Amino acid sequence: MTLSCAASVLFVIIGAVRSAVPPAARLAYARQGDYILGGLFPLHFTDCDAIPTMWSLQQAEAMAYTVDDINSRVDLLPNVTLGFDIRDSCRNEDLALWSSLSLVRGDNGESSCGNSSSGFPGKVVGIVGPMTSIASLTVTSVADLYDTPMITFGATSDELSDKDRFPYFLRTVPPDRLQAEAIVDLISHMGWEYVSIIYRADTYGIRGAHALESLAEGRGVCVALSLPVQKYPSHSELEKVKVKLLEARKARVLVIFAGLATANAVVGAARDLSMEEHFIWIGSEAWAHGVGRDGSGKTPPMGTVFVLLHNPEPSGFFEYFSSLDREAILKNPWFEIFLENWEAVNNCTVWVEDGCGIPHRDLYTPSSIMSPVIDAVYAFAYALHSLLNSSTSDTVKGKDFLHHLKAVSFQEERGRFEFNSDGAVSGKYLLQNAQMVQGEFQMVTVGLWDATTPERLRFDTDIIWADGSDVVPTSTCRDVCPTGSRVAPLKENCCFGCAACAPYAIVFNHTECIECEETEWPDEKRSSCVPITPVTTEWTHPLQLTILILSCMGLTLAVIIAFGLAWYRNHNVIKATSRELSSVNVLGLLLGFVAPFLLIAEPTPITCCMSQASVSLCFTLAYAPTLLKVCRIYRIFRAARKSAGRPRLISPTVQLTIVCFLILIQVICVIVTSAVHPCQPQLLTFRPREPRLELYCVFDTGFLVSSTYNLVLILACCVFAFLARRVPDNYNESKFIGASVYSTLLACLAAITVYYTSRDSLQKVAAICMAVLLNAYLTAACVYIPKLYAIRFLSSALQSTGDDERIRAGSRRRAFISQSMSVNSVHPGPST
Structure with a gap:
């Protein structure tokens, strides 16, 4: 039995258990072509029955925009029409599995035991997405079974860098290891010595937190608390978080390696303790991407520093997106749902009544995720172009296609694009600061971290912290010892107090008392021994x-x-x-x-x-x-x-x-x-x-x-x-x-x-x-x-x-x- 047949059998078994493919996995935004690229996007932020978010609609349209651009070019895939088939992952690994199986097998769900790796015009030759690491772990197993390369635009877990386990997995974003390096560079630059980490209990959070702990230890930064929590923490779990935050309150720097839902829950726990402003919040990219996009209206604590990928908005996309008319929008079923909800809420008709507005223009949100989506589509196009030029057949085999994908190299707006040996790209990260500017919440870019430059961390402006000042707060469990005292370890992890040295001892390296010779005495700074000038009995006594x-x-x-x-x-x-x-x-x-x-x-x-x-x-x-x-x-x-x-x-x-x-x-x-x-x-x-x-x-x-x-x-x-x-x-x-x-x-x-x-x-x-x-x-x-x-x-x-x-x-x-x-x-x- 071939791997594709095994996957088909698995699909049938799952279908028998669940009785039918979920409707959300059947819903598609597709365009026919000689070769089809599948797309998995989180068109619903949390619940598949909720209203799609504008941010996720932008991602889907970015793929459609790029496919249209490729089809309009004569130098790339001439005489070949590229199509797409976009499905919803709902940020749910189960639905991502169903959607990926639907993509590689076809919408009709019928089973066949032919050699799917041989491919044929109209067959899905590659998958763009999904966005999250946990969903990518599920989808890549399907991609491996069907020899279908996949390029994710947001999954950053280091676990996915294992080419032996995930040979068909590539990504247009750097792994979390680089994000962890950027966070540790930030911590070291600020002089913080004592930090806590709360991470989501999945591959993204676990791997990211592990990399962060390892790098922090190498820099002499002590991790007071490393606590995993579920994506949606229960009440009892949040009570545990409160207890741990109180125990590690001296570690003011709190790194959140999780998405928006988890981060909001942790911030709420800190707010219940009246410690929201006590902590110095550092947010990973997953939290940064969700800010302002869940419809809750919640804002992160002021002063929070986010580390997120630096992917400038591609030129021309906003004009394309904001100019979409009703006919173009209705081709996208999720956009249609969004538009209907907009008109119902505002009790008006778009393009008919002047006061109704243009939602995809008025609500457009620039996002760093658009460039990785576009890069993934272009990578598939250039690899397919290379494969077809080097072969006399128009058949696309997964292994051959993967080989050309790994070797792809092309010029884009940000420079030369190519994959490294891990199937990822080098990274640049923006440092954005949550601030109130003229009474409105804004994410202000304050610096850049670039892995390709000698001095990787650069600041363009001061960070405004929770107290409204630009004075860097401290995070240490080390008392400032007075002159003549050494640092002494306390019971708490990585905490140090002060122990007075003898009056005749100097302090070496802040940690050791060294007695001076009998004929010497410490200087005023207690850093060196100086000879004592002998005196004799005075006649005036x-x-x-x-x-x-x-x-x-x-x-x-x-x-x-x-x-x-x-x-x-x-x-x-x-x-x-x-x-x-x-x-x-x-x-x-x-x-x-x-x-x-x-x-x-x-x-x-x-x-x-x-x-x-x-x-x-x-x-x-x-x-x-x-x-x-x-x-x-x-x-x-x-x-x-x-x-x-x-x-x-x-x-x-x-x-x-x-x-x-x-x-x-x-x-x-x-x-x-x-x-x-x-x-x-x-x-x-x-x-x-x-x-x-x-x-x-x-x-x-x-x-x-x-x-x-x-x-x-x-x-x-x-x-x-x-x-x-x-x-x-x-x-x-x-x-x-x-x-x-x-x-x-x-x-x-x-x-x-x-x-x-x-x-x-x-x-x-x-x-x-x-x-x-x-x-x-x-x-x-x-x-x-x-x-x-x-x-x-x-x-x-x-x-x-x-x-x-x-x-x-x-x-x-x-x-x-x-x-x-x-x-x-x-x-x-x-x-x-």
């Missing part, structure tokens, strides 16, 4: 000023003490304190009051080494002689209790030698540690980090060694001061020394703790300075000031006390004690 004042006062006091000791050097009290040891001790006082100046000075390798050495040596100079003093007191009284013999190593020379040795040990420690591990300026960082660095001297290993040695001296002083606590009141210098040593020990321990735990250089420096100053002041206050005070103001009492003490000496032992210790009293009192 209140704490620094306090330290300097105390140091100056201490220096003055130390000078006074030194002067006093020198002035009263022959006084018994001064002699009793060991002038040599006191001189060393006062030298330590002077160095202690000088050390803060070095500690506060700007840190350099020299000042750091000097400040560390001064702190270490001032304590050694202070406590090495103090240790010998208190040790001597203890040994003298201890020896006196046992015998009258004088203790060894208490002479001034020996004492001074021992002090020098003790000081030498510290000097050696300072020199060695400074050579091996010199004190250096170092940058002090902060936790938590701050945009500042402080330069200070690090007292490290060398300072610890020196401090340990000084601590040993101080502890030894504490021990001997404790052991000598029971000496007579007349010899109470040991008690003053003990008070000084105990206080200094606590102060030094506190200072060292603060130094190594503090994170502020000023605190570190101040802790050391205060420890040094406290030690010096305590020594001055506890040891030297009382002596000088007694010498200056209690001199007579000291003298009488000394005489009484000598008179009362009655034995050698007491004489020894008097000789050895009376000179050590600071506040001597009368004997009892």
Whole structure:
């Protein structure tokens, strides 16, 4: 059984089920000829029983106009008359199937099992149409069975580009892939990052939306919502649409890849949510073609941008169409129905009464679909001309005819016409904007997208958006992050919020926080790290000023003490304190009051080494002689209790030698540690980090060694001061020394703790300075000031006390004690 017989059997089966061919499929607008071109047009927009639309009548007459033009030419199909047989598809795939079967088989519906591909004069050799993709999928199966080429003027689904499935399908419009590219170029040009897509649940919508999603992803555009809906959505489906629109309301750009009925339903759903003006509407060609042509009077939302094929109105067609008389119109049964309805509604007769008007002239609507219809008819004519010239037979075989169709090339008003390898043409798309111009709705052309040019998208004028301005609205789910914050993903698809970076971090590529180095800090824009300029402790700081004042006062006091000791050097009290040891001790006082100046000075390798050495040596100079003093007191009284013999190593020379040795040990420690591990300026960082660095001297290993040695001296002083606590009141210098040593020990321990735990250089420096100053002041206050005070103001009492003490000496032992210790009293009192 041949394919044509199989199709005939299918036709009979369908006819048996439905009992008869629908009347709408039998109604035809035909003209006889040697070769017939079939035509499938949506002469009714929705319902086959409705009144035909003027727009669809224009399409049918465009085919008739082109056939007449071809028949009038002597250079194209000479001696051949081309006819046509136009049927109604009613935008319904079932009726399109019936109409296409009627075309390829003939109106009588009779079945025959002959070889239909052989053709004969008067037989349909090709089909122009249908307009929609869903109808084309149905019709192309019939065309393939009967080897009948078809050229659609409006079916754009990418599915139809599959030549293995649809070998006899061609089209004079580009596929949806190009329309999707035009829409994505528009989205990218406007800077929109977040969009939604609602598409019709058929091959046109599904394929178009899929291409749009794929291209958008490649451009970095996020699709928040991709929702299929039926051509005529139900109430429950529209409720679902409302829910989805609310969920994806941040995606303000809403692309409608569907026809007018679907688009109107979605717009109505948005209007119910009071969000019609919230969305930025982008309409595909299917929606654009239906605007104003369904008789509903509905207009799309203002600001809507439509992407529709750029096919200029062919010259001469309007004159032809508007000049049709009643006789010509009545040849078209659908035009006759339209005219009768016009006369009935207006209660007048066209061409008879002046006030009745000429409907096909008054209601004429320029349309981009006319040129593809005319191109399809011309393509058939040129291919048939080529086939007949290359063959000795007037028989048209489908496969041969298809071969000539694919190779056809001719010049038209818009340029050279030819099919590409997919059986389609390259595309140009107009960008039209829904606007209110002087109170009337208009589709204003604002730009052009041309696939053949390097810069495909071009704008000729500004788009007027829903708010009436030409300022491009935004569509993004990305918060504008303030300086110092990075973009952070949110729970919603493709949505991003802001997360603050740490104050010491820069923002890289808006998505990453990168911490600066310890010695760097972000610039004002938080885009790069810049070095922090280190600072030192300022002399004008209140704490620094306090330290300097105390140091100056201490220096003055130390000078006074030194002067006093020198002035009263022959006084018994001064002699009793060991002038040599006191001189060393006062030298330590002077160095202690000088050390803060070095500690506060700007840190350099020299000042750091000097400040560390001064702190270490001032304590050694202070406590090495103090240790010998208190040790001597203890040994003298201890020896006196046992015998009258004088203790060894208490002479001034020996004492001074021992002090020098003790000081030498510290000097050696300072020199060695400074050579091996010199004190250096170092940058002090902060936790938590701050945009500042402080330069200070690090007292490290060398300072610890020196401090340990000084601590040993101080502890030894504490021990001997404790052991000598029971000496007579007349010899109470040991008690003053003990008070000084105990206080200094606590102060030094506190200072060292603060130094190594503090994170502020000023605190570190101040802790050391205060420890040094406290030690010096305590020594001055506890040891030297009382002596000088007694010498200056209690001199007579000291003298009488000394005489009484000598008179009362009655034995050698007491004489020894008097000789050895009376000179050590600071506040001597009368004997009892």
